[in-house]
Amino acid sequence: NAGVTQTPKFRILKIGQSMTLQCTQDMNHNYMYWYRQDPGMGLKLIYYSVGAGITDKGEVPNGYNVSRSTTEDFPLRLELAAPSQTSVYFCASSPSGGAADTQYFGPGTRLTVL
């Protein structure tokens, strides 16, 4: 049981390039989330999904897209990378959307846009 896995661990992009951050969970969780963490700041929600085929915007969705074709996978797409997207990205999952639910996090992807 690997939990939540993310690839890659590190990436450097040039301005204007695109990439996809991969996230997979093997816990059969319905809910999945993408967060970004900027230095000295808390995690901010980019997008979330309540199940396969259903996604919605979080607090900071601009410049990102997501899809959820299966329960296990929740990739995050960056189109036209900008320096403001330099951050650490965390994927997480939870069994349901309950307010007391624990979220389970992946190891993070450190992205630098130059």
Place this chain on the structure above:
Amino acid sequence: AQSVSQHNHHVILSEAASLELGCNYSYGGTVNLFWYVQYPGQHLQLLLKYFSGDPLVKGIKGFEAEFIKSKFSFNLRKPSVQWSDTAEYFCAVNPSVSGGYNKLIFGAGTRLAVHP
């Protein structure tokens, strides 16, 4: 807007010292409260959480936190820290509002360094 404040961004302690990390939130309704921890090179993981009942919550590795509703606080404590407690600690709040999803609001985190 709802927010979470962690007042100490960096804390340095010697082993066996006592620890208290502050966390305050701004939301007047029912809340669920969490402390997550990220050890060096590891995933963010749950340390403890409060959602109802006894406001003194015990978590893993000897940590505890007390929910004081009147002070909008959920401070994390440990009576005697160890070198292995070196990590970054995040307080998070999930307001109990209808709307369907588990909206965690995170504080900025506190980096704890414990010296032998």
